[in-house]
Amino acid sequence: MKTKGGKFTFPSKPIILTLFFLLVVLLVVFLRSSSLPQSHQPSSCPPIKHLPIDQTQTCNKISPTTAETLVHYVTSNITPQQTYKEISVSLRVLTKKSPCNFLVFGLGYDSPMWATLNQGGRTVFLEEDKSWIKQIQGKFPNLESYHVVYDSKVKLASDLMEIGKRDECKLVGNPRESGCELALKGNLPDDIYEIEWDAIMVDAPTGYHDEAPGRMKAIYTAGLMARNRAEGETDVFVHDVDRVIEDKFSNEFLCEGYMTEQEGRLRHFTIPSHMARSGRPFCPL
Secondary structure (H helix, E strand, C coil): CCCCCCCCCCCCEEEEEHHHHHHHHHHHHHHHCCCCCHHHCCCCCCCCCCCCCCCCCCCCCHHHHHHHHHHHHHCCCCCCCCCHHHHHHHHHHHHHCCCCCEEEEECCCCCHHHHHCCCCEEEEEEEEEEEHHHHHHHHCCCCCCEECCCCCCCHHHHHHHHHHHHHHHHHCCHHHCCCCCCCCCCCHHHHHHHCCEEEEEEEECCCCCCCCCCHHHHHHHHHHHHHHHCCCCCEEEEEECCCCCCCCCCHHHHHHHHHEECEEEEEEEEEEECCCCCCCCCCCC
């Protein structure tokens, strides 16, 4: 979620993007509240005085995370790195699936947006930079984020690609127990390995210079998590596919046959469970 020239990009039309995020958040809140049965809606508003004592008016208060998100995007010129059309791809999936389990590789000023679009679900952010986590948590304390240490290098991507073609890397299982060097085994919090993630966004770690960790292992691990779920499917999004590593590794390990859409620099894969049907090949034939 960070860019080569700095932490974030500044679009030429920040006001338009800000209004877009504001409208999206309000729409999500409206859809959530309107879909709740009357008996399940919170009744935190006091009775209206002119009504009988046994009649109360219900209201739906927005969550603290939603409130923080609205204030942030209305008052800030800092907008997410992804474009309107790219964000719309993930938005369509989250609108359909949320509340769900959403794992995001990366942490930034767009993180409140992702958490809000998954209102009521669990959204977890994985970040390589401890100081950056502290800075973002100071501004958005309701976000759930964890520090991750990567042991890979962009300059070794070609070697990792060859390693990924070995038989042990085509076996489906929990990444923590995988025999493939591409899997993030002990790098993530234990809880992350046990959850069935409904959507995964790979927009980190840093990958624009040779010494950076690159997204090779994040992409492979996301695909392994998706295949290892008991049933159903996982939507995996990879950003910056205009770069060589993101392009080649997403096609190789998330599989071109599972790709459902590409918009700009964002690629969307829908990966089914490989545990629900034995004998399914790593990539569709």
